[in-house]
Amino acid sequence: MDLGTKRRIARRCKAVAAGRSIPEAARWNHNIHYFQVLLDALPVDACSALDVGCGDGMLVRRLRERIESIVGIDLDVGEIELARAATPASDWAAPEFVHGDVMSHDFGRTFDAVLSVASLHHLDTEPALRRMAGLVSDGGVLVIQGLARSTNARDLLYDAVGSVLTQILKRTGSRTYYEHSAPIRPPKDSFSDIRSIALALLPGVRYQRHALWRYTLVWRRVASL
Ligand SMILES: C[S@@+](CC[C@H](N)C(=O)[O-])C[C@H]1O[C@@H](n2cnc3c(N)ncnc32)[C@H](O)[C@@H]1O
Numbered sequence: 001m002d003l004g005t006k007r008r009i010a011r012r013c014k015a016v017a018a019g020r021s022i023p024e025a026a027r028w029n030h031n032i033h034y035f036q037v038l039l040d041a042l043p044v045d046a047c048s049a050l051d052v053g054c055g056d057g058m059l060v061r062r063l064r065e066r067i068e069s070i071v072g073i074d075l076d077v078g079e080i081e082l083a084r085a086a087t088p089a090s091d092w093a094a095p096e097f098v099h100g101d102v103m104s105h106d107f108g109r110t111f112d113a114v115l116s117v118a119s120l121h122h123l124d125t126e127p128a129l130r131r132m133a134g135l136v137s138d139g140g141v142l143v144i145q146g147l148a149r150s151t152n153a154r155d156l157l158y159d160a161v162g163s164v165l166t167q168i169l170k171r172t173g174s175r176t177y178y179e180h181s182a183p184i185r186p187p188k189d190s191f192s193d194i195r196s197i198a199l200a201l202l203p204g205v206r207y208q209r210h211a212l213w214r215y216t217l218v219w220r221r222v223a224s225l
Contacts, residue, residue, distance in 0.1 A: 046112035051063065056182065133219065138224050
């Protein structure tokens with residue numbers, strides 16, 4: 001391992017350790033920034049939800065405020081342990097955290113909402129989108145927040161705006177930058193790849209590009225009569 005990589009890892013470990021002391025409501029990062037977009041896309045009567053690649057469970061804890069039956073799944077056992085420890089059962093809901101692979105785990109059920117934040121790029125896009133869509137109940141929704149690769153001039157313009165906005169939000173925002181501890185990896189698909197794949201696989205999907213290196217996909221499964 002070269003010295004630059006060692007330094008980057010050490011910096012990240014330090015930031016992760018510091019992040020744990022930030023109260024949940026005061027945490028901010030690019031994933032958290034768009035949580036509300038996901039929450040706004042949920043059906044008002046959703047009773048069940050699945051968070052794919054749930055990490056330390058922050059989104060599950062937000063979902064718990066309005067959905068009774070929630071499952072978070074993650075391939076990383078350390079994240080699942082963190083999520084379990086940080087998410088005790090309440091009178092209203094007892095989220096379940098599964099250590100497993102979303103592609104092969106047998107949930108034995110479908111969900112009114114399947115959500116995923118910054119996890120799709122850890123998987124093969126097409127099979128993962130098919131799998132997640134297959135876990136949505138009739139009338140339910142698939143909501144994905146993802147990262148993609150910048151490849152053209154338009155993307156570079158977004159990147160420039162994203163950098164400036166990030167600095168402004170870090171310096172003037174009321175919340176503190178939170179470095180999550182979940183495994184990370186660079187995205188392989190470009191924004192336009194994601195849009196084309198989603199449009200081809202999920203009829204009626206809504207693709208939205210955001211300023212801070214993120215897109216969202218919202219797709220509703222038509223209820224069968
Ligand atoms: C960048 S992290 C995002 C974590 C969390 N959603 C957040 O926003 O902080 C991506 C997560 O996806 C998980 N993951 C990757 N492949 C997976 C799979 N096949 N099944 C379940 N989780 C997976 C990783 O372990 C990791 O925790």
